[in-house]
Amino acid sequence: MKLKSETQDQDLSIYIHWPFCKSKCPYCDFMSVPKTDPKEYDEVEFLLLKDLVASLQELEISSVRTIFFGGGTPSLMSVRSISKILNFITKNYKTDSDIEISLEANPATFSKQKLKEIKEAGVNRLSLGIQSFLDKNLRFLGRIYNSEQALKAAETVAKMFSNYSFDFIYGYQSQTINDLQKDLTKAVDFGCPHISCYQLTFEQGTPFFQSLQNGKIKQIAEAQEVEFFKHIQNFLKKFSFNRYEISNYALKNFESKHNLGYWRYQNYLGVGPSAHSRLAFNNQKYELKKFSDINKWKSYLYENLSTYEEKNPLTDYEQLEEIFIMGLRLSEGISIKNLRSRFSENILNPIWKKIDYLFDENLLEKSQTQIKLSEIGTLKQNSIVEFLFN
Ligand code: SF4
Structure with a gap:
């Protein structure tokens, strides 16, 4: 398939x-x-x-x-x-x-x-x-x-x-x-x-x-x-x-x-040793990675075998985390509409609470449509994502 x-x-x-x-x-x-x-x-x-x-x-x-x-x-x-x-x-x-x-x-x-x-x-x-x-x-x-x-x-x-x-x-x-x-x-x-x-x-x-x-x-x-x-x-x-x-x-x-x-979490295919991909299969998003060992990558190609070393389905929660890791890097931030259309309220609710807290702390900015880092938050992106997902 x-x-x-x-x-x-x-x-x-x-x-x-x-x-x-x-x-x-x-x-x-x-x-x-x-x-x-x-x-x-x-x-x-x-x-x-x-x-x-x-x-x-x-x-x-x-x-x-x-x-x-x-x-x-x-x-x-x-x-x-x-x-x-x-x-x-x-x-x-x-x-x-x-x-x-x-x-x-x-x-x-x-x-x-x-x-x-x-x-x-x-x-x-x-x-x-x-x-x-x-x-x-x-x-x-x-x-x-x-x-x-x-x-x-x-x-x-x-x-x-x-x-x-x-x-x-x-x-x-x-x-x-x-x-x-x-x-x-x-x-x-x-x-x-x-x-x-x-x-x-x-x-x-x-x-x-x-x-x-x-x-x-x-x-x-x-x-x-x-x-x-x-x-x-x-x-x-x-x-x-x-x-x-x-x-x-x-x-x-x-x-x-x-x-x-x-950064917008769109699909991409990575080719060559160690290359990563994010692709969907029957509406299930996967993270894929090619062999990092160049000799292994070569030998699998010579034998006409798949060169993916890893092919892991991503849970909704993992995808949400990736969307935040990548999307908060952008000045435009993350679209709230996309989050709501993609994830259930069960998954989003605990994150909304933390977002409200970060908003009160002036680390995030929130409009009707987007969530993004504030100026102070820009310098603390890693700790913000860690706080949201731990
Ligand atoms: S060693 Fe790394 S940083 Fe240096 S040229 Fe190669 S890829 Fe770039």
Whole structure:
């Protein structure tokens, strides 16, 4: 039997996970392996297409809304392979007329020519992981390029694409507000329509986490984190950027459609090692995850077996929790009408009581139609969700 996407939302987003990077950044806990072997690239490119074809065959979908090449560093993929994947989707499935096709790129991994070919292959949105334009901060973050290369890459992207994003990391000891200001000013000067600013986190198992444990690096104070966050918001506001998600800012109509799909809890298919999906089957929503072990993922594909390591039905309560985890990240918040149409009062009642309490504490805002974080609540999103669901 086929997996069926939900009745009210049959548009699907597709995420393709490219699992390799040139080298591993010390803060990164994404599923990515440092590798530059062209044979391995060829093999994984071949298998990604195979995984995509098999995964799509299990689905009944009306159309494809967005496609996102993420990773890892998908700008290391061959243009031939990006083309094959896009051709397969567009030839076999109906795609929205304004389909968004994004690709994440690392500044040290593409030439002007390659970027031109990526665009010709159909990619219409580029997400450039700059992290900083300043040498001292790039060194601290263990990035594989310098300021000059970052600027050159940014210039190439800005000239070639109208829809693109620059990603930055902020909130570490060696970075000052002035540094951050310089990075954001550069992005604005390039005319960049979308900026992501992620706060540095110390994830278990990363070299940075280790350094934090043995005192080689220190986390910045909470008050300083707040100062950075507010500075970003206030600065970008002056240039008409709207913070539409906790870490994401866009000019009007330049929000990432693909990522909005995650935050609005729409269905998506993830393909490639470790990729997650949220799909519905006979009106039952499932969380699915592909094998994280790249060798296992490969061997299952060679044997024509399903590459899902996990396929768990989500209870109503789990779905409600996910809706809050994702939806409260958005400035628009969560639609009350959608909650009421989707869940029974039995499930919603205990949550309403807690929402009223958070509202009285000025941590949430509630209108006739939406529930969203207040300004103070924005900085406490994790604890708010924990309070609601524990
Ligand atoms: S380039 Fe990106 S995905 Fe690769 S190791 Fe660095 S942060 Fe992680």
